[in-house]
Amino acid sequence: MGEPTRVLLDESRIPRNWYNVVPDLPTPPPPVLHPATLQPVGPDDLAPLFPAALIEQEVSGERFVPVPDGVLDVYRLWRPTPLIRARRLERVLGTPARIYYKYEGGSPSGSHKPNTAVPQAYYNAREGVRRLTTETGAGQWGSALAFACAQYGLACEVWMVRASYEQKPYRRTLMKVYGATLHASPSAVTTAGSRILAEDPHCTGSLGIAISEAVEVAGQHDDTRYALGSVLNHVLLHQTVIGEEALEQLAALGETPDVVIGCTGGGSNFAGLAFPFLREKLAGRMNPVLRSVEPAACPSLTRGAYAYDFGDTAGFTPLMKMHTLGHTFVPDPIHAGGLRYHGMSPLLSHVYELGLVEAVAVTQTECFDAGIRFARAEGIVPAPEPSHAVAATIAEALRCAESGEEKVIVMSLCGHGHFDLPAYESRLAGRLEDFTLPQERIDAALAHLPAV
Ligand SMILES: *Cc1c(COP(=O)(O)O)cnc(C)c1O
Secondary structure (H helix, E strand, O other), X not given: OOOOOEEOOOHHHOOOEEEOOHHHOOOOOOOOEOXXXXXXXXXXHHOOOOOHHHHHHHOXXXXXXXXXXXXXXXXXXXXXXXXXXXXXXXXXXXXXOEEEEXXXXXXXXXXXXXXXXXXXXXXXXXXXXOEEEEEEOOOHHHHHHHHHXXXXXXXXXXXXXXXXXXXXXXXXXXXXXXXOEXXXXXXXXXXXXXXXXXXXXXOOOOHHHXXXXXXXXXXXXXXXXXXXXXXXXXXXXXXXXXHHHHHHHHHHHOOOOOEEEEEOOOOHHHHXXXXXXXXXXXXXXXXXXXXXXXXXXXXXXXXOEEEEEEXXXXXXXXXXXXXXXXXOOOOOOOOOHHHOOOEXXXXXXXXXXXXXXXXXXXXXHHHHHHHHHXXXXXXXXXXXXXXXXXXXXXXXXXXXXXXXXXXXEEEEEOEEOOOOHHHHHHHHOOOOOOOOOOHHHHHHHHOOOOOO
């Protein structure tokens, strides 16, 4: 049989701790500010939106945070996830590189999102919350949260970006099967949504707008809290189960990575894979390049400003220092809905500013072509979001083919594309466009950054 293709861990190897990178960084990330006072926000400011346990994790200085038994029990439905050697892709590319992908698409809702949806629902339920509101872009986060809410008996109300709502009817069905209530965003049921519809009745929506709507409703009801699927520290924390497992799986093979690659929308799957490797790098035990990949149509790390900005369009959230295209930026409706966010995780932005991770941007046709190539070799159809990671992985592997370097590449394959086949159909029919993002559009949105 030779070397293994799939590295599987026993259920007993699900990580017992999430990893918090903050205490290992040379400087701490800048504080989150209250938009009115411009003072650092305290737990009381966040209490209307999040349960105490998650607020504590958001500001935690502990290196390891224990995974509660009530969360482990649900993680066991799909974790540990496999680490798979992409031998067939290597062969097609004629590369001496060894490519491994950590596959999160086998989770109940088909992506890495349940890794954080489950603990978020768990802590809310434990603190007596009855309903969670949220936004969703491609529908991945909405389905993950709907699944997690069903596990703990919570109601779930989702604002889905209208562009995706129309492109992905079956994601809507999946959320409804799990018991969630859905709105296309912008919606007429919130003040934030109504205001935008009054200006532009055909607005295709954005994650920033949908966040405003979900936050507005959570703030109005005592039994309701809000849940965010990316960007925040506690989300990145929960996602580190990906990297912790991958470290163990690579060690079992005697492999040390040279390059770790993941796509970035808000930064959570990339950070979830990369941060445990960053810990090892900072400790001098390995030295991989950590490379994030974003869409050329929404390039917050590669072309955004590093500045204080709102997390949502209406300006309800606290101010976070992050790489941003401006909270009023509405990206073109590319198919990687999960990557259409104006900002980037403040923690990942800080790590990027420290020079500890790299960022590249790729166009959507290049990504779909990479996704198709991957599917024909490996069988799994990647979601449009991780097809960005696939494109960067193929580019690295082809460079190795030229140079003869036997690099070890580890990639986050954070979700499958079974709900995204209409987008693949468009590419196969030659109907997919690449949007070039003019600098003027970025400049115009950045002109609306809050003065801090
Ligand atoms: C949500 C999502 C993303 C983008 O979010 P990150 O926080 O950057 O990981 C990427 N891929 C998939 C499959 C998603 O569901």
